[in-house]
Structures are given as structure tokens and as C-alpha cells.
Amino acid sequence: xxxxxxxxxxxxxxxxxxxxxxxxxxxxxxxxxxxxxxxxxxxxxxxxxxxxxxxxxxxxxxxxxxxxxxxxxxxxxxxxxxxxxxxxxxxxxxxxxxxxxxxxxxxxxxxxxxxxxxxxxxxxxxxxxxxxxxxxxxxxxxxxxxxxxxxxxxxxxxxxxxxxxxx
Numbered sequence: 001x002x003x004x005x006x007x008x009x010x011x012x013x014x015x016x017x018x019x020x021x022x023x024x025x026x027x028x029x030x031x032x033x034x035x036x037x038x039x040x041x042x043x044x045x046x047x048x049x050x051x052x053x054x055x056x057x058x059x060x061x062x063x064x065x066x067x068x069x070x071x072x073x074x075x076x077x078x079x080x081x082x083x084x085x086x087x088x089x090x091x092x093x094x095x096x097x098x099x100x101x102x103x104x105x106x107x108x109x110x111x112x113x114x115x116x117x118x119x120x121x122x123x124x125x126x127x128x129x130x131x132x133x134x135x136x137x138x139x140x141x142x143x144x145x146x147x148x149x150x151x152x153x154x155x156x157x158x159x160x161x162x163x164x165x166x167x
Contacts, residue, residue: 019146050103
């Protein structure tokens with residue numbers, strides 16, 4: 001199953017991305033953008049609402065035309081969204097980045113399982129069930145190590161930023 005390796009690799013990388021960035025979005029909003037608790041809550045809610053809305057929209061897109069395009073757009077939106085976060089300190093731009101590109105990027109997770117169902121379910125049912133279980137476990141494993149990898153990345157980058165003390 002050649003598609004399985006691609007699905008597994010992509011899911012692992014998405015899991016690592018999410019596990020490495022999710023805890024630090026709060027840190028970015030508080031320390032970099034100086035958001036008070038209410039605005040932080042609105043930022044995180046906008047991101048979650050965007051993820052739900054774009055998950056539905058991209059799922060419908062995939063259902064109409066089961067291709068890799070929705071996944072490619074979702075992955076590209078994540079790259080753009082996270083790149084846009086670094087220089088952004090204003091609340092409204094953060095809200096828009098959280099809701100739109102980061103919301104779109106969240107559609108990648110369900111799209112990967114839709115692709116898995118399409119490609120793995122075409123053959124043996126038992127293989128499809130095992131493949132899906134492995135994909136779920138790999139995402140969980142990525143979440144198991146991702147926060148530590150993220151902490152190491154933040155600590156190393158803090159050592160390189162002038163005026164920021166490392167741990």
C-alpha cells in the first residue's frame with residue numbers, strides 16, 4: 001500500500017506540528033502580543049471555530065472531488081499561518097490568522113483519515129482497520145513527544161535571540 005506510507009508520514013508530521021505549536025500559541029499570545037485573558041480566550045476560540053468551519057468546508061470539498069487538493073491547500077495554509085504569527089502582535093491580525101490560515105490547516109487531520117478510508121478501504125477490510133489504527137496511534141505518539149521537541153526548539157531559539165535569556 002504505497003499510499004499508506006505517505007499518509008503515515010504526513011500524519012506524524014501534522015501530529016508533531018500540532019503538539020509542538022499548540023502549547024506555545026498561548027505563550028505567543030501572552031508574551032509576544034501581550035493579550036489579556038479575555039482576548040486570549042477569543043483568539044483561541046476563533047482558531048477552534050475556524051478549524052470546525054474549515055473542517056466542514058474542506059470535508060465537503062473532498063466528498064465532491066476526492067483528490068489531494070484540499071489536503072495540499074490545508075497544509076500550505078499551515079505554513080503560511082505559522083509564518084504570519086511570528087511578526088504579529090495585534091489582536092485583530094492574530095484573530096484573523098488563527099481563524100483563517102490556522103483554521104484551514106486544522107482540516108488536514110480529518111482529510112488524512114478521509115484519504116485513508118478511501119485508499120485503505122478499497123481492499124481487505126481487516127487491513128483497512130489495522131491501517132487506520134496505526135494512523136491513530138502514530139498521531140498519539142507524535143503528541144507524546146511533540147511538546148518536549150517544542151520545548152527544546154523554544155529553548156534553543158531563546159539562546160539565539162538577543163535580549164532573551166535561555167533556560
